[in-house]
Amino acid sequence: MQENQEKFIDLINKKISGKNLKYSILTMGCQLNENDSEKIAGMLEKMGYSEISDYKNADLVIFNTCCVRENAEERLFGKIGEIKKLKESRDTILAIGGCMMQEKGMLQKIKKSYSFVDVIFGTHTMQNLPEDIYKSLINKEKVKDVIDIDGEIYEGLPIKRNDKFKASVTIMYGCNNFCTYCIVPYVRGRERSRKPEKILEEVKQLAEEGYKEITLLGQNVNSYVGNGEIKNFADLLNEVCRIDGIERIRFISPHPKDFTDDVIDAIANNEKICKIIHLPLQSGNSKVLKSMNRKYTKEQYLNLVNKMQEKIPGVVLSTDIIVGFPEETDEEFEDTLDVVRKVNFEQIFMFIYSIREGTVASEMEQIPEDKKHERFEKLKKLYESRVDENNEKYLNTVQKLLIEGTSKNNHEMFEGRTDTNKVVIFKPNEENQIGDIVSVKITEAHKWYLKGEIVK
Ligand code: SF4
Numbered sequence: 055m056q057e058n059q060e061k062f063i064d065l066i067n068k069k070i071s072g073k074n075l076k077y078s079i080l081t082m083g084c085q086l087n088e089n090d091s092e093k094i095a096g097m098l099e100k101m102g103y104s105e106i107s108d109y110k111n112a113d114l115v116i117f118n119t120c121c122v123r124e125n126a127e128e129r130l131f132g133k134i135g136e137i138k139k140l141k142e143s144r145d146t147i148l149a150i151g152g153c154m155m156q157e158k159g160m161l162q163k164i165k166k167s168y169s170f171v172d173v174i175f176g177t178h179t180m181q182n183l184p185e186d187i188y189k190s191l192i193n194k195e196k197v198k199d200v201i202d203i204d205g206e207i208y209e210g211l212p213i214k215r216n217d218k219f220k221a222s223v224t225i226m227y228g229c230n231n232f233c234t235y236c237i238v239p240y241v242r243g244r245e246r247s248r249k250p251e252k253i254l255e256e257v258k259q260l261a262e263e264g265y266k267e268i269t270l271l272g273q274n275v276n277s278y279v280g281n282g283e284i285k286n287f288a289d290l291l292n293e294v295c296r297i298d299g300i301e302r303i304r305f306i307s308p309h310p311k312d313f314t315d316d317v318i319d320a321i322a323n324n325e326k327i328c329k330i331i332h333l334p335l336q337s338g339n340s341k342v343l344k345s346m347n348r349k350y351t352k353e354q355y356l357n358l359v360n361k362m363q364e365k366i367p368g369v370v371l372s373t374d375i376i377v378g379f380p381e382e383t384d385e386e387f388e389d390t391l392d393v394v395r396k397v398n399f400e401q402i403f404m405f406i407y408s409i410r411e412g413t414v415a416s417e418m419e420q421i422p423e424d425k426k427h428e429r430f431e432k433l434k435k436l437y438e439s440r441v442d443e444n445n446e447k448y449l450n451t452v453q454k455l456l457i458e459g460t461s462k463n464n465h466e467m468f469e470g471r472t473d474t475n476k477v478v479i480f481k482p483n484e485e486n487q488i489g490d491i492v493s494v495k496i497t498e499a500h501k502w503y504l505k506g507e508i509v510k
Pocket residue numbers: 229230231232233236237238239273274309
């Protein structure tokens with residue numbers, strides 16, 4: 055941690071000690087934002103705040119925003135309105151940070167219509183939060199701490215993890231790809247990779263604390279750039295696999311255009327790396343992919359999948375698909391369905407295209423909403439028609455599960471996940487504990503979960 059952060063953390067700590075002040079963080083968006091929120095929570099706990107889930111009873115409310123999905127703004131402004139009422143009854147500090155604060159015009163909008171917001175921070179200034187909160191709490195200043203240039207990578211921020219056995223480790227920030235529908239490169243800046251030694255240090259620390267599963271995070275993990283012996287993402291994966299105690303390794307998200315053979319080999323050769331690859335397709339049509347600036351064709355994507363399936367026994371794939379991209383025709387959409395049939399993804403995250411102001415695609419000719427919905431329903435139907443068959447493949451197989459907790463619907467049962475991310479419910483024996491990795495034979499396949507029995 056930097057000296058400045060420590061200084062302000064200490065100052066706040068002295069000021070609020072014994073006052074039992076509470077914080078609440080509302081996180082929107084992806085796993086990277088979740089990981090940022092864990093760091094924000096880590097800083098706040100050091101300052102002396104303690105967490106409360108109901109933000110209505112918090113003394114400090116932080117919104118960690120996302121601007122990738124439609125309606126994010128309305129949701130945020132709705133919530134801000136609720137806090138305004140709270141501020142009238144108790145002296146709640148309201149801080150807003152994250153991707154949306156980096157959007158053009160956002161600062162002015164908040165200044166004009168929501169002037170009661172106390173602290174605004176961006177994606178490159180999260181590490182300044184102790185100082186920002188100090189200025190608001192002690193000096194009663196309105197703080198705007200947003201910069202446009204890519205921030206440095208701050209190491210050593212305190213962190214309060216949400217989970218005890220699974221953890222996310224961010225390996226890089228930003229994105230250079232400028233897919234034409236996406237706002238991320240504008241709000242998160244260009245790619246910056248963490249030093250391999252810092253990543254390995256963090257993973258070793260997690261192993262010592264008893265974590266079993268880690269997910270390496272980045273907007274585009276396979277363009278990770280290291281140094282020395284660990285030059286690229288494949289080297290990093292191989293090295294992380296050598297850390298004792300970590301039994302499962304996942305990563306998200308890779309870009310198909312950067313998926314090199316050495317990464318495929320690393321997955322094939324290391325038992326610890328989960329055999330599910332999230333490979334965002336977005337569209338199955340080469341012309342649409344070109345207008346999305348994805349830099350691969352339908353054929354290249356399918357060849358890559360074939361290569362993975364040949365080299366990695368038992369590999370399964372999940373994906374993201376955008377339906378109704380500007381100018382997409384019915385015929386072009388058929389190509390997406392064709393790829394879905396051919397690859398047989400086990401999981402698809404489907405999105406209806408929506409305009410992100412400031413992106414190239416927002417200027418293109420949009421297609422009617424009903425058309426988008428019609429295509430979405432077609433894709434959903436196709437995907438759902440494959441779910442039973444995909445789940446039945448697991449019947450009578452023995453799967454390793456990381457036990458995540460008791461089942462929400464039946465407290466006598468435990469719930470865990472296979473390395474391919476399937477939820478499995480089973481009756482534990484006396485020795486089984488949350489956080490263990492156990493072998494379970496799959497006995498029933500349901501649409502959204504599997505059932506199994508512990509194998510002695
Ligand atoms: S790779 Fe494309 S979709 Fe992913 S963050 Fe970068 S610009 Fe956005």
